Amino acid sequence: MKKLTWILAASALALAACGGEEADTGTTEGGEASKDIKLGATAGPYSDMLNEAIVPALEEKGYTVETIEFSDYIQPNNALNNGEIDANLFQHTVYLENFETENDMDLSALITVPTAPMGIYSNEFDSLDAVSDGATIAIPNDPVNGARALLMLQDEGLVELDPEAEVLQASERDVTENPKNLVFQPIEAGQLPRAVEGTDLAAVPGNFALAADMDLLDALALENMPDQYRNVVAVAAENEDSELAADLVEIVESEEFETVIDEQFEGFGKPEWMAE
The missing domain is CATH 3.40.190.10 (Periplasmic binding protein-like II)
Known part of the structure; x- marks a missing residue:
């Protein structure tokens, strides 16, 4: 797997830029949902997972995808809740549920993904x-x-x-x-x-x-690790039944996704559903 980079210190300028652009989640002239989307992740392995294992499959389905990298664990959920991104990948279920409670948000985990274990x-x-x-x-x-x-x-x-x-x-x-x-x-x-x-x-x-x-x-x-500690693809709860949500689940459940994981993310622990 290619060398992974990690941003440990917050970058105010980068976050300001991310916060200042709202994702195009409107409709086309024909009334169909826009396929211009933004996905968020913390810089490092899960940004790589988006770019290597998920974004190419979304593009094959007709989406135009921009990946937004965040430097902390706060902004990805704030951006998701505010509609600035359409989905994120960086957190496990325990963190997501605690964050929702503490910040009065309504977010949903769509599917659990392979995760780097302790x-x-x-x-x-x-x-x-x-x-x-x-x-x-x-x-x-x-x-x-x-x-x-x-x-x-x-x-x-x-x-x-x-x-x-x-x-x-x-x-x-x-x-x-x-x-x-x-x-x-x-x-x-x-x-x-x-x-x-x-x-x-x-x-x-x-x-x-x-x-x-x-x-x-x-x-x-x-x-x-218990699945509660494995990372999830998350969306705003109101978009849990959207076309994008269904497409994300389908991609993560595909053989092509697992092949990329096996080839480029060695050592990542797979969730229970992948062993079924």
């Missing part, structure tokens, strides 16, 4: 079996990604969590068994790629790993 990386150990007693592991300090890290460690047999804990909100307090006496070091998720150098182990979310030019397949283990 991985456990190490420059100290060549396997999880080799992890020594008392090793330090850096994990994300935010609740959502922190829970993901703990669930992955449980899947790999490194810890056990309280069975009564809410799995999507698990924290260090829910660790009931820690046979290797791992020392948890919570840090900001964007800093985790650097933590691979300074700690014994680091649980790095896939998007940040790719932004740091890390190879997902170098991980000692990759997350078997």
Whole structure:
């Protein structure tokens, strides 16, 4: 897959430009819905997924597509809610639902797509079996990604969590068994790629790993993430039954889409529906 780039710092000028242009979602003279559309994504793997796996198929269906890249996780949903873009791809279901609630929006997830998984990386150990007693592991300090890290460690047999804990909100307090006496070091998720150098182990979310030019397949283990943590194609709820929405679902469900994923997005975890 081609080298992926990531914009970590907000660019006020770029966002202003994005916010100042409204998508053409009107009708043609014949009363048909316009096929001039704008799709949004954060710069990096999901912008690449749009451009490589989705936009060409939309163009074959007669759409004229402009891809808008955003530098944060706030503006893509604001732009979608305001009608400045017609769909976006950058967030998982948990984030989307929280964002809707906190910002009084009505957005809809159309379909789940393959997503870069969190991985456990190490420059100290060549396997999880080799992890020594008392090793330090850096994990994300935010609740959502922190829970993901703990669930992955449980899947790999490194810890056990309280069975009564809410799995999507698990924290260090829910660790009931820690046979290797791992020392948890919570840090900001964007800093985790650097933590691979300074700690014994680091649980790095896939998007940040790719932004740091890390190879997902170098991980000692990759997350078997719940679908709630896989990214979705989203639209405004009022457009959930539109022709564009139906076309997006059809494209993502196609064999051609999966072929591009297999060839250009190695290591991305596929949603449950793709395994059916």
